[in-house]
Amino acid sequence: MNEFLNLFILFITDAWFAWIPAVGFAMVFNVPRKMLIFCAAGGALTHSFRFLLLHFGIPIEWATFIASANMGFLGLYWSRKHLIPRPVFTVASVIPMIPGSYAFTAMIGLVEINTSGYSLELMQIVMENGLRTLFILTALSFGLAIPSILIYRGRPIV
Amino acid sequence: MSLSKEQQTELTRVAVFAGQILHQHGAESRLIEQTTQRIGLALGADNVELSISPDAIVITSLVNGHCVTTTRRCHDRGINMQMVCDVQRICVMVEKQLLDAKEVKKRLQRLKPFKHNRWLVVLMIGFSCASFSHFFGGDRAAYWVTFVAASLAMILRQELAHRQHNPFVNFAAAAFVATIITSVGVIFEAGENPQIAMAASVLLLVPGFPLINAVSDMLKGHINMGIARWVFSTLLAISVSIGIVAAMTLIGVSGWTN
Numbered sequence: 001m002n003e004f005l006n007l008f009i010l011f012i013t014d015a016w017f018a019w020i021p022a023v024g025f026a027m028v029f030n031v032p033r034k035m036l037i038f039c040a041a042g043g044a045l046t047h048s049f050r051f052l053l054l055h056f057g058i059p060i061e062w063a064t065f066i067a068s069a070n071m072g073f074l075g076l077y078w079s080r081k082h083l084i085p086r087p088v089f090t091v092a093s094v095i096p097m098i099p100g101s102y103a104f105t106a107m108i109g110l111v112e113i114n115t116s117g118y119s120l121e122l123m124q125i126v127m128e129n130g131l132r133t134l135f136i137l138t139a140l141s142f143g144l145a146i147p148s149i150l151i152y153r154g155r156p157i158v
Numbered sequence: 159m160s161l162s163k164e165q166q167t168e169l170t171r172v173a174v175f176a177g178q179i180l181h182q183h184g185a186e187s188r189l190i191e192q193t194t195q196r197i198g199l200a201l202g203a204d205n206v207e208l209s210i211s212p213d214a215i216v217i218t219s220l221v222n223g224h225c226v227t228t229t230r231r232c233h234d235r236g237i238n239m240q241m242v243c244d245v246q247r248i249c250v251m252v253e254k255q256l257l258d259a260k261e262v263k264k265r266l267q268r269l270k271p272f273k274h275n276r277w278l279v280v281l282m283i284g285f286s287c288a289s290f291s292h293f294f295g296g297d298r299a300a301y302w303v304t305f306v307a308a309s310l311a312m313i314l315r316q317e318l319a320h321r322q323h324n325p326f327v328n329f330a331a332a333a334f335v336a337t338i339i340t341s342v343g344v345i346f347e348a349g350e351n352p353q354i355a356m357a358a359s360v361l362l363l364v365p366g367f368p369l370i371n372a373v374s375d376m377l378k379g380h381i382n383m384g385i386a387r388w389v390f391s392t393l394l395a396i397s398v399s400i401g402i403v404a405a406m407t408l409i410g411v412s413g414w415t416n
Contacts, residue, residue: 014293017289017292017293018289020282020285020286020288020289021286021287021289021290023282023286024279024282024283024285024286025283025286025366026239027274027278027279027282027283028237028279028283028362029184029237029238029239029367030236030237030238030239030240030241030271030272030273030274031239031240032239032240032243032272033274035239035243083246083247083250084243084246084247085185085189085242085243085246087185087186087189087239087242087371088239088242088243091366091367091370091371094370095366096289096290096293098364098366098369098370100360100361100364100366101290101294101357101358101361103364103395104357104360104364104395104398104399104402104414105357105414107395107396107398107399108399108402108403108414109414110396110399111396111399111400111403112403115403137369137370137373138373140370140373141369141370141372141373141374141377142373142377144370144374145374145377145378148188148378149377149378156192156196158246158250
């Protein structure tokens with residue numbers, strides 16, 4: 001019971017810290033003011049859901065894929081309800097899951113291989129972070145596209 | 159319903175204008191294609207074909223066996239979802255036959271990009287990057303160092319974007335400033351693990367939207383658009399990392415690859 005409570009508190013904290021970046025980046029993308037609340041809800045839900053999946057030992061790529069596929073279906077529902085294109089909600093909501101730190105580490109590794117010469121450790125950093133970025137990002141976009149790939153197949157959603 | 163030559167030309171112009179707005183404000187290729195075609199068909203064309211390339215769109219409308227083709231250059235005007243929403247709304251209204259070509263044109267020309275209050279955006283981005291520092295396991299000191307660094311970097315980014323500087327220069331400069339500030343935090347040993355602030359404070363410069371658009375474009379068959387967006391965002395990430403490395407070399411702190 002105590003363990004469950006701890007997990008629940010972590011889950012809520014995760015959701016709380018995830019809505020902030022979702023709304024922040026939605027504002028950079030100039031999402032209309034009325035829709036920001038949906039981005040906040042989507043961001044909090046997806047990131048905390050992924051947190052739960054990671055907690056139960058699912059690899060990060062698959063966890064990201066499942067969480068973003070959920071967001072894709074949620075976005076589908078909202079977009080049909082409000083007659084607004086799906087990327088308006090979905091992209092801002094998955095922004096907290098973007099592997100930005102891995103991407104920059106890989107790039108910085110490349111720059112350092114250039115300045116300080118080739119070494120196995122640097123190359124390992126570049127490859128591991130680069131591949132992780134690639135796979136997480138593909139899982140993310142693929143998950144978001146699931147509704148239009150599997151259900152709509154080329155027909156317009158709104 | 160038979161359209162005259164002038165009407166067909168006008169219809170093509172209206173449709174391509176809608177496509178151009180979507181392209182300039184960062185919509186994905188499938189959305190550009192569908193919306194343009196739907197507006198063209200709803201205004202009475204028999205068929206509308208378009209070809210999207212990273213900096214231009216070409217559209218051909220077919221009415222009674224006559225073709226009209228036109229090309230528009232699309233300069234990037236920054237991601238703006240409000241414009242995409244408005245064009246989509248106009249598209250739905252045209253399909254319900256609530257607007258004619260003249261009215262659509264007037265409405266499209268009236269659209270103005272909506273921008274959130276810039277200081278509010280700075281505040282929210284500061285807190286966003288601070289939240290990322292929490293996700294990386296940072297303590298309170300790292301939280302506030304990240305907040306300050308990310309906010310100042312965002313102010314710089316907005317200023318440079320406002321003066322129409324090259325995005326690569328802009329992102330490198332913003333990463334440089336953010337890393338300088340967080341490096342000072344590392345030197346004065348703010349908190350348990352000040353390196354976390356270095357990683358979190360540059361996350362406002364991740365080109366997330368182009369990356370997601372790139373993959374979903376490629377998934378949906380617009381390979382060339384996807385590759386263009388992918389290369390663009392990779393170049394942005396490289397210029398960010400050059401800004402970070404420059405700042406780390408200048409201050410003499412290392413925080414990333416060790």
